[in-house]
Amino acid sequence: MEIREPTPAAANRIREVVDSSLTTSVRLSPAQIDGLVDDQFADEAVTDKHEDEEILLQVAETSSEIEDTTITGFVEGRLEDGWGEVRWLVVDPEHRGKGIGTELYETATETLRDRGAEHICVTVLEANTEGHDFVERLGLEHDGDRRVEIADESVVNYVYTEPDVDATLPGSTGEDATDEEFPDTERVDGQVTTADDGTTAYIARDEADSGTAAPFFAAYEDDTHTERHGFYCANCGSLEVSMDNMDRLECNDCGNSHAERSTESYDDSYL
Template identity: 85%
Template sequence: MEIRNPESAEAERIREVVDSSMTTSFRLSPGQIDGLVGDQFADEAIADKREDEQILLQVAETGAEIEETTITGFVEGRLEDGWGEVRWLFVDPEHRGKGIGTELYETATETLRDRGADHVCVSVLEANTEGHDFVERFDLEHDGDRRVEIADESVVNYVYTNPDVDANLPDSTAEDAADEEFPETERVDGQLTTTDDGTTVFINRDEKESGTAAPFFTTYEDDGYTEQYGFYCANCGSLGISMDNMDRLECSDCGNSHAERSTESYDDSYL
C-alpha cells in the first residue's frame, strides 16, 4: 500500500470511492449522496483543494499483491488556527479489512502535525453510522456538534478531540448545533429536558444513535442519567420511539428511523 498525494486526473476515481463508501455506510438518501459528492468532490472542487496550501489530500493505492493497482481510499484534512482537522476519510468497500483506513488516518494526522498542527480533531457526519466507532478507537472523544451546509442541505458533524487537550477548537463557518436542534425541549437547571404527559424527562446528549432525518437520544427519568426512560427523536421532538428485536429505532410520529451499527460489517479500515 502507498499513501500519496492525488493527481488531478484521479478525481473521477476519488468520487467512485466516496460514492460507494457513502452508499454502503452512510444513512443518507441517494439524492443526498449525489449532492454531497458533487458539491465536495467535483473536478473543480478537488482542483481547488489541491491548490490550497491549508488543505491536505491523500489517497491510498494498492500494492503489488493486488492484481490491478488502483486507488482504494481517500482522506482530506485542513490546517486552521493551530489545529489539523481530518474532515473526510473513505475506503472502497471492496477493499476494507486491510487496515487502509487506519493507515490513511495515521498518515494524515502525522502529515498535519509536520505541517504545523499543534492538535488534531476529526469531523464525522452524524449520518456516518460506523465512523464514530472508528474515531473512538484512537482514544478521541466527542467534543461537540456543528451544523454545516453541504450541497444546500443542513447536516450535523460530530467533532472528536483528544480529551487531554485543553484548547479551543478551530474557528469555523459552521454553527454549533445548539438547543434549537432539539424541538419540544427546555432547560431545567441547565439540563436539556422534555415532557411526557406532564412527566419531565432528561435527554442525555452524549448518548446518540443515528437516524435517517435526525439522531435519537437516550432519555432518563432522573438528572443523573441512571434510570432510562426511552428515546427522544431530534427530528420532531417525540418520545414515541419503538425498538424492534434487531434494536432498530423508529419514531411513530415522523418516521425517522435508525439502523443498528454493525460490528461485523465495520473494521479498522473505515472512517
C-alpha cells in the same frame, strides 16, 4: 501500498471511491449522497482544494499481479487555528480490511503535524455509524457536534479529538450543534426538558444514538437521570419512540429510525 498526494487527473477516481464508500456505509439517501459528492468532489472543487495550501489531499494506491495500480483510499485534511482536521477518509469497499484506512489516518495526521498542527481532530458524519467506532478505536474521544451545510443539506458532524485536549476547536462558535436539535423543548436549570402528557422528561445529551433523520437521546423522568422514561426523537420532538428486540429504534410520529451498530459488518479501514 503507497500514500501520496494525488494529481488533478485523479479527481474522477477520487469521486468514484467517495461515492461507492458513502453508498455502502453511510445512512443517507441516494439523492443526498449524489449532492454531497457533486458539491465536495466535482472536478472544480478538487482543483480548488489542490490549490489551497491549507488543505491536505492524499490517496492510497495499491497494486497486485492481476491489476494495475489503482487508488483505493482517500483522505482530506485541513490546517486551521493550530489544528489539523481530518475531514474525509474513505476506502473503496472492494479493498477494505487491509488497514488502508488506518494507514491513511496515520500518514495524514503526521503530515499535518509536520505542517504545524498542534492538535488533531476528526469530523465524522452523524449518519456514518460505523465511522464513529473506527475513530474511537484510534483513541479519540467525542468532543462535540457541529452543524454544517453541504450541498444545501444541513448535516451534523461529530467532532473527535485526542483525550485531555484543552483548546478551542477550529471553526467553533462556542455552541454545540445539539443546542439546535431539540424541537419542542425548554431549559430547566440548564437541562433540556420536554413534556409528555404533563410529565416532564429530561433529555440526556451525552446518551445519543444515531438516526436516519436526527439523533435519538435517552430521556429520564428526573433531573438526576436515574429513572428512565424512554427515548426522545430530535427530528420531531416526540417521546413516542419504540424499540424492538433487536435494539432498533423508530419514532412513531415521524419515522426517524436507528439500527444498532453491527461489529460484524464493520470494516476498520473505513471512517
